[in-house]
Amino acid sequence: MKKSSGYMTRALAHRDPRFARILGNLGYEGRDMRAASEPEDTPDEMAALRAEYEAVIGKRPFYGWDAETLRAKISEHEAED
Known part of the structure; x- marks a missing residue:
């Protein structure tokens, strides 16, 4: 099954520095992208x-x-009892 080959997919796969500069201006070059917040619930708590x-x-x-x-x-069930 072939992946969609739209303009953005081809541009990201291309090694031309012009694409890197343009996509960098659009905000796609950041390698430090992280989730906005950490999950509040720890696995142990869950x-x-x-x-x-x-x-x-x-x-x-x-x-x-x-x-x-x-x-x-849990509290609903305990309130019923």
Whole structure:
């Protein structure tokens, strides 16, 4: 399967310094790009919350939920009891 060969893909693959200068002016040359913020939830915290959810509710949690959602579902279930 061939990758799309649009203008930007060809320009990024080309070694011509003119492309490097133009793309640098557009902001594509930075090698120090990082995520805007670090994830708030540590893996240990998430593992503990998932284990607590499973102990309280009796089912395994959906792994797409963040820590806030897990805490809310645990507290909802505890409030019902």
